[in-house]
Amino acid sequence: MPLPAKATHRQTRAHNQGLVLRTLYDHGPVSRAEVARLTGLTRTTVSQLVNAFLSDGLAREVGRGPSSGGKAPILVQVDGDARHVIGLDLGERAFNGAVVNLHGEIRRTASLPVGGRNGDEALEVVYRLVDQLVGEVPGLLLGIGVGTPGIVDAGDGTIRWAVNLDWQDLPLGRLLRERFAVPTYVANDSRAAAFAEYRFAGEGASANLIAIRVGHGIGAGVVLGGELFHGDGFGAGEIGHTGIVDDGKACRCGRFGCLETVASSRAILSDATEAAEATPDSFLGRRLAAHGTLDLEAIRAGLDAGDESTRRVVVAAGRFLGAAVASLIGALNIHRIVLIGSVAALGEPWLEAVRDEAARRSLGMLGGRTRIDIGRASTDEVVLGAAALLMVRELGLVPAR
Amino acid sequence: MPLPAKATHRQTRAHNQGLVLRTLYDHGPVSRAEVARLTGLTRTTVSQLVNAFLSDGLAREVGRGPSSGGKAPILVQVDGDARHVIGLDLGERAFNGAVVNLHGEIRRTASLPVGGRNGDEALEVVYRLVDQLVGEVPGLLLGIGVGTPGIVDAGDGTIRWAVNLDWQDLPLGRLLRERFAVPTYVANDSRAAAFAEYRFAGEGASANLIAIRVGHGIGAGVVLGGELFHGDGFGAGEIGHTGIVDDGKACRCGRFGCLETVASSRAILSDATEAAEATPDSFLGRRLAAHGTLDLEAIRAGLDAGDESTRRVVVAAGRFLGAAVASLIGALNIHRIVLIGSVAALGEPWLEAVRDEAARRSLGMLGGRTRIDIGRASTDEVVLGAAALLMVRELGLVPAR
Numbered sequence: 194m195p196l197p198a199k200a201t202h203r204q205t206r207a208h209n210q211g212l213v214l215r216t217l218y219d220h221g222p223v224s225r226a227e228v229a230r231l232t233g234l235t236r237t238t239v240s241q242l243v244n245a246f247l248s249d250g251l252a253r254e255v256g257r258g259p260s261s262g263g264k265a266p267i268l269v270q271v272d273g274d275a276r277h278v279i280g281l282d283l284g285e286r287a288f289n290g291a292v293v294n295l296h297g298e299i300r301r302t303a304s305l306p307v308g309g310r311n312g313d314e315a316l317e318v319v320y321r322l323v324d325q326l327v328g329e330v331p332g333l334l335l336g337i338g339v340g341t342p343g344i345v346d347a348g349d350g351t352i353r354w355a356v357n358l359d360w361q362d363l364p365l366g367r368l369l370r371e372r373f374a375v376p377t378y379v380a381n382d383s384r385a386a387a388f389a390e391y392r393f394a395g396e397g398a399s400a401n402l403i404a405i406r407v408g409h410g411i412g413a414g415v416v417l418g419g420e421l422f423h424g425d426g427f428g429a430g431e432i433g434h435t436g437i438v439d440d441g442k443a444c445r446c447g448r449f450g451c452l453e454t455v456a457s458s459r460a461i462l463s464d465a466t467e468a469a470e471a472t473p474d475s476f477l478g479r480r481l482a483a484h485g486t487l488d489l490e491a492i493r494a495g496l497d498a499g500d501e502s503t504r505r506v507v508v509a510a511g512r513f514l515g516a517a518v519a520s521l522i523g524a525l526n527i528h529r530i531v532l533i534g535s536v537a538a539l540g541e542p543w544l545e546a547v548r549d550e551a552a553r554r555s556l557g558m559l560g561g562r563t564r565i566d567i568g569r570a571s572t573d574e575v576v577l578g579a580a581a582l583l584m585v586r587e588l589g590l591v592p593a594r
Numbered sequence: 595m596p597l598p599a600k601a602t603h604r605q606t607r608a609h610n611q612g613l614v615l616r617t618l619y620d621h622g623p624v625s626r627a628e629v630a631r632l633t634g635l636t637r638t639t640v641s642q643l644v645n646a647f648l649s650d651g652l653a654r655e656v657g658r659g660p661s662s663g664g665k666a667p668i669l670v671q672v673d674g675d676a677r678h679v680i681g682l683d684l685g686e687r688a689f690n691g692a693v694v695n696l697h698g699e700i701r702r703t704a705s706l707p708v709g710g711r712n713g714d715e716a717l718e719v720v721y722r723l724v725d726q727l728v729g730e731v732p733g734l735l736l737g738i739g740v741g742t743p744g745i746v747d748a749g750d751g752t753i754r755w756a757v758n759l760d761w762q763d764l765p766l767g768r769l770l771r772e773r774f775a776v777p778t779y780v781a782n783d784s785r786a787a788a789f790a791e792y793r794f795a796g797e798g799a800s801a802n803l804i805a806i807r808v809g810h811g812i813g814a815g816v817v818l819g820g821e822l823f824h825g826d827g828f829g830a831g832e833i834g835h836t837g838i839v840d841d842g843k844a845c846r847c848g849r850f851g852c853l854e855t856v857a858s859s860r861a862i863l864s865d866a867t868e869a870a871e872a873t874p875d876s877f878l879g880r881r882l883a884a885h886g887t888l889d890l891e892a893i894r895a896g897l898d899a900g901d902e903s904t905r906r907v908v909v910a911a912g913r914f915l916g917a918a919v920a921s922l923i924g925a926l927n928i929h930r931i932v933l934i935g936s937v938a939a940l941g942e943p944w945l946e947a948v949r950d951e952a953a954r955r956s957l958g959m960l961g962g963r964t965r966i967d968i969g970r971a972s973t974d975e976v977v978l979g980a981a982a983l984l985m986v987r988e989l990g991l992v993p994a995r
Contacts, residue, residue, distance in 0.1 A: 424927025526825025554837030
């Protein structure tokens with residue numbers, strides 16, 4: 194067992210620095226005296242640290258609070274626009290980016306199509322996107338946070354494997370750091386989205402959360418004690434390629450019967466198309482004939498129209514996901530599970546199927562206390578999560594919105 | 595996000611106290627100067643703390659080390675026999691207990707049959723067992739650690755639900771604390787065994803480990819960063835009742851198709867008995883006729899004799915467990931998975947089936963780096979794990995053997 198380090202003077206200062214900045218961030222505008230009360234630090238320590246933040250521009254004075262007898266105290270808060278972060282979402286069809294301030298507010302966005310590019314060409318698209326956004330950062334750039342598909346070593350920012358982009362051992366973090374001369378943080382996109390989702394767990398919620406992102410692919414993020422859990426090889430949450438169907442369909446990973454083959458948007462659209470072709474006069478059949486292809490909007494329309502065949506396809510996919518959720522419940526007994534991604538937008542009949550199957554396959558003592566909900570509908574989750582992860586590492590801040 | 599407390603003087607002292615005791619424990623016999631070097635604390639602080647341990651009897655001086663020029667330094671080490679812990683394993687057939695010293699050495703053992711008793715009668719057996727062991731503790735009793743089946747609130751030691759013992763919301767920790775006037779720690783038996791197993795991860799091993807205990811029931815323990823992960827409801831690792839077979843057999847939990855119905859020792863013995871009855875002339879058939887019943891020893895004998903029918907039964911059970919292991923790999927990406935319990939003693943053909951199925955159902959990037967092994971063969975794992983958990987909480991020590 195490795196020896197924990199003793200608490201040195203420098204560590205104590207860094208700890209207290211983070212504590213004061215977080216207090217200004219969470220409670221500001223707030224007086225120095227109130228910060229001292231909230232943190233338990235001495236007024237002298239707090240004043241020294243606050244003054245340093247003021248001269249860095251990270252915090253600013255914003256008038257005086259109510260007097261409690263003596264002189265009215267000066268109030269201080271973090272200046273949300275003192276620094277900005279560039280967040281990137283290297284999505285399947287397009288690379289999206291945003292300039293985000295310290296409060297997690299999006300100031301600028303940009304998007305570039307990927308158009309099937311991969312390897313160095315896809316990397317060039319990343320560079321162009323950041324080039325564009327860097328030019329639009331007001332003031333100081335704190336760093337770049339990236340959410341990308343694949344297995345990512347979040348420690349050094351190397352993408353070990355991203356099959357669609359054909360990236361293998363790509364040191365994206367280092368490349369961006371060298372090119373743009375700012376700190377970078379690279380994480381798997383589902384994990385980044387999960388971290389963004391964690392910020393919206395209600396008051397009094399546990400510090401643990403699992404967010405499962407169901408779209409073209411399926412990936413989860415596990416938040417333990419307020420921090421992303423990466424596992425030993427940065428693959429924790431990679432549930433999309435766990436085999437759950439014996440002799441199942443071929444998966445893009447090269448194996449068979451993975452969760453993605455039965456519960457992703459691809460699985461739903463493939464099953465729906467099959468149903469449509471079998472019954473040309475059905476809702477789905479007519480829709481397919483009219484549009485030449487089916488998308489999740491068509492599925493949503495089928496559900497809204499009360500089409501039974503659409504419902505069957507959606508419920509089947511939801512049940513498969515529910516079985517995977519039951520495994521997570523038994524393994525981790527985390528009470529809050531949030532479903533996000535394009536398939537989650539299908540809403541009720543799908544959610545009910547997930548919940549029902551997860552409960553059916555779980556011990557009542559565990560499943561009965563687990564809340565499974567659909568997360569916020571947001572297409573910015575990866576961008577915001579990646580930006581938040583960078584802020585946590587650089588400043589100890591977790592932006593709420 | 596809750597504010598982390600500032601580091602107070604008292605916390606610093608407690609931290610340094612634990613640090614010095616752990617250093618004496620892991621590195622002793624060791625000089626005060628060496629402790630100062632290892633911990634980074636000042637010699638004065640180390641001397642003060644060591645002297646306190648000496649007067650408590652927790653540590654003792656054991657002669658002098660080699661001189662490096664000046665006076666030869668006095669060496670100090672933790673006195674393993676300065677305190678003892680009573681560890682209990684409330685097993686299916688018998689309640690076993692042991693008196694364990696601070697080095698995890700078993701000094702005395704005792705066992706009482708349960709004989710189908712449950713409720714208050716079973717609680718009486720626990721009392722009698724502790725009564726007996728308390729009388730045999732040499733010197734000071736640090737506390738009592740208990741491993742029990744069921745869902746246990748390890749925070750306050752309440753057994754929320756232990757179906758076989760018919761215990762519901764039984765405050766076992768408090769009852770033992772009041773009766774024997776020492777600290778107690780109550781944990782689920784599989785989790786206690788997992789913690790014991792964690793201690794034997796080799797040098798350089800990750801601080802994360804999953805141990806799966808496969809016997810009459812199936813339960814796992816998840817160790818993260820050197821600590822047991824409990825989940826939000828103390829059910830993390832309760833994988834035995836996750837439904838994995840559609841329209842499966844009835845489980846003792848009241849539901850159908852749970853992992854236990856296909857991968858536990860009961861499942862193996864039930865399938866083997868079925869095979870034996872169908873083919874009276876087979877190895878299993880003759881064994882059944884001779885003994886009237888089959889046990890795991892018979893299964894082991896069948897494997898040793900190269901009996902194909904026995905092998906089929908064992909491999910089928912192993913494959914089901916492998917599928918559950920694949921789920922854990924995807925969810926947690928922990929590289930070290932250890933199999934323990936009576937079924938693990940079956941060894942090779944079973945282990946191979948678990949490994950093969952886990953690999954088949956996992957992403958190569960994850961499964962390929964996961965080591966799945968059979969743990970130490972020990973019937974004391976629950977006792978030692980429960981005792982270790984008590985020592986960690988009371989002294990910050992983790993006994994190695």
